[in-house]
Amino acid sequence: MGFFDVFKRKKREEKDKENIREDDEEVIEEKEQEETGESEGVSDSESDSDSESVSESGSGSEKEGQIKESAGDEKDDKSGRKEDKEKKSGVFGRLKKGISKTSGRIIGGMETIFLGKKEIDEELLDELEELFVTSDIGVSTTMKIIDDLRNDVSRKILKNPQQLKNALKQKLTEILDIDNELVKTDDKPYVILVTGVNGAGKTTSIAKLAKMFKENGMSVMLAAGDTFRAAAIEQLEIWGERAGVPVVKQKAGSDSAAVVYDAVLSAKSKKIDVVIADTAGRLHTKDNLMNELKKISRVVKKEMPDAPHEVLLVLDATSGQNAVAQAKTFGTEIGVTGVILTKLDGTAKGGVIVGIVDEMQLPVKFIGFGESMDDLKPFDAGEFVEALFESADETDYS
Numbered sequence: 001m002g003f004f005d006v007f008k009r010k011k012r013e014e015k016d017k018e019n020i021r022e023d024d025e026e027v028i029e030e031k032e033q034e035e036t037g038e039s040e041g042v043s044d045s046e047s048d049s050d051s052e053s054v055s056e057s058g059s060g061s062e063k064e065g066q067i068k069e070s071a072g073d074e075k076d077d078k079s080g081r082k083e084d085k086e087k088k089s090g091v092f093g094r095l096k097k098g099i100s101k102t103s104g105r106i107i108g109g110m111e112t113i114f115l116g117k118k119e120i121d122e123e124l125l126d127e128l129e130e131l132f133v134t135s136d137i138g139v140s141t142t143m144k145i146i147d148d149l150r151n152d153v154s155r156k157i158l159k160n161p162q163q164l165k166n167a168l169k170q171k172l173t174e175i176l177d178i179d180n181e182l183v184k185t186d187d188k189p190y191v192i193l194v195t196g197v198n199g200a201g202k203t204t205s206i207a208k209l210a211k212m213f214k215e216n217g218m219s220v221m222l223a224a225g226d227t228f229r230a231a232a233i234e235q236l237e238i239w240g241e242r243a244g245v246p247v248v249k250q251k252a253g254s255d256s257a258a259v260v261y262d263a264v265l266s267a268k269s270k271k272i273d274v275v276i277a278d279t280a281g282r283l284h285t286k287d288n289l290m291n292e293l294k295k296i297s298r299v300v301k302k303e304m305p306d307a308p309h310e311v312l313l314v315l316d317a318t319s320g321q322n323a324v325a326q327a328k329t330f331g332t333e334i335g336v337t338g339v340i341l342t343k344l345d346g347t348a349k350g351g352v353i354v355g356i357v358d359e360m361q362l363p364v365k366f367i368g369f370g371e372s373m374d375d376l377k378p379f380d381a382g383e384f385v386e387a388l389f390e391s392a393d394e395t396d397y398s
């Protein structure tokens with residue numbers, strides 16, 4: 001089974017787990033309601049402790065292994081099922097918690113805007129527009145969405161606030177739902193170059209990716225391509241140890257293209273599946289940085305013409321519109337293939353994801369929503385929008 005089959009299977013399994021989780025939740029909630037007359041209020045605190053306990057890589061992957069094993073025969077054992085359900089709800093729970101600030105901003109704001117409104121008027125649309133801009137969706141994307149909605153309102157397609165909300169959900173999903181599969185190849189190793197300004201979350205995301213691939217049965221090697229700072233090399237080594245993957249390095253100040261090239265050669269001879277290369281976020285000038293990144297690609301191509309297969313740009317969601325500017329710079333200069341959007345847990349500006357995809361047509365491939373190794377997942381537009389709107393659905397202002 002090839003790299004992509006395994007990766008796709010993982011994505012499918014996640015979806016299946018999600019469905020099982022929802023089914024289980026319904027069953028268990030019904031049961032709890034019968035028993036206690038109550039329903040809500042458990043999952044959040046539990047996913048909290050779940051997320052806190054994962055920092056040791058060994059125990060983390062063991063746990064995941066247990067989840068996979070128990071997924072098949074969970075029907076037989078009710079207590080096992082419940083425990084399993086709680087673990088499975090961990091990722092989605094953290095995602096929801098992670099983007100709750102964004103969600104709180106957009107949805108909380110929507111609640112206020114919609115409060116007491118029985119119909120859609122111009123004031124409501126204006127306020128919605130302002131809310132989107134302040135959530136960092138970006139002016140042009142906001143205009144596009146609001147103009148479309150305004151049109152549908154005047155054509156009486158949208159008749160009340162609830163319909164407006166549904167239409168909005170659909171529009172956001174349409175914008176975000178561009179092809180974000182990993183670039184396909186039969187090459188081995190699969191080479192991923194991770195780029196982005198300093199502090200964006202490159203090194204942390206690399207560790208998270210390494211763990212994700214490893215858990216899917218793939219071997220991973222890291223390349224310490226950020227040779228600008230000695231600390232960067234050490235940091236990658238620490239993460240490599242935690243994730244249990246080898247790190248190819250040279251001393252600080254050496255040629256980063258050479259380090260990545262060495263890693264590719266070594267991975268080839270050792271039949272490693274994936275090479276993930278860290279790169280500098282800052283050099284003396286921006287031009288230096290772009291030239292270095294271009295050189296890495298050029299040098300790697302000497303060994304593998306189609307590599308790097310992915311050039312992922314790490315963007316910090318908390319930097320709002322700056323993230324869009326960085327996407328433009330890196331996107332035009334070095335041919336970025338996708339984005340990893342980090343720190344969605346720390347911002348009310350998660351709307352930036354919509355602006356990046358819409359303005360740049362750059363797919364978001366992964367999202368990061370915390371500092372632990374498990375806080376990264378492939379981006380799924382539908383799921384993301386659902387999570388954004390979840391609290392509004394629960395509140396239900398119809």
Ligand SMILES: Nc1nc2c(ncn2[C@@H]2O[C@H](COP(=O)(O)OP(=O)(O)OP(=O)(O)O)[C@@H](O)[C@H]2O)c(=O)[nH]1
Pocket residue numbers: 196197198199200201202203204205226232280281282314342343344345346368369370371375
């Ligand atoms: N809350 C949160 N913090 C994150 C996330 N991703 C990374 N961080 C934190 O952001 C800080 C910077 O992350 P790094 O991975 O070192 O960033 P970098 O891009 O490698 O930075 P340089 O090596 O300086 O270029 C660290 O403190 C990380 O723990 C995330 O998704 N959520």
Ligand SMILES: [Mg+2]
Pocket residue numbers: 202203204226232235278
């Ligand atoms: Mg780094």
